[in-house]
């Protein structure tokens with residue numbers, strides 16, 4: 001009688017241990033994948049995408065295709081809000097954050113000018129955006145200069 005009770009009790013117990021180790025494995029997996037920096041290839045592709053969209057903006061400006069400029073301005077803004085944009089080694093409160101917010105302001109301005117079909121305004125916003133690309137890269141590559 002006593003043994004039988006022990007048997008019954010031991011089944012849910014082992015099930016519990018099984019579930020607990022599964023949960024533990026899941027936590028470990030999530031923690032390691034979440035904490036890891038974005039693989040270099042992925043980030044490079046992401047950065048390349050940034051370049052490709054900027055080129056599309058230039059094409060839109062050259063052809064006065066305002067819908068295309070609008071679409072690409074939105075895409076640039078969205079990119080700048082993605083996690084891949086952040087560089088783990090750079091503190092969030094540094095100039096990097098300032099460059100990012102300037103970038104987003106320029107993308108917003110580009111979108112606004114494209115909506116208003118103002119080709120000069122859109123071109124100027126694009127110039128500012130391009131200068132921001134270069135300024136941020138200078139900051140990353142030659143810190144302190």
Ligand code: HEC
Nearest residue numbers: 043044047048050051054087096099100103132133136140
């Ligand atoms: C707020 C900072 C910032 C801004 C603004 C920015 N970038 Fe970058 N960009 C980076 C960083 C950081 C890297 C390097 C990432 C790395 O090596 O992991 C990079 C790398 C690149 C690369 C190189 C990718 C490769 O092949 O290795 C390209 C191309 C690029 N950016 C294009 C642009 C363009 C075009 C713009 C403007 C439309 C822009 N970036 C604006 C931060 C920025």
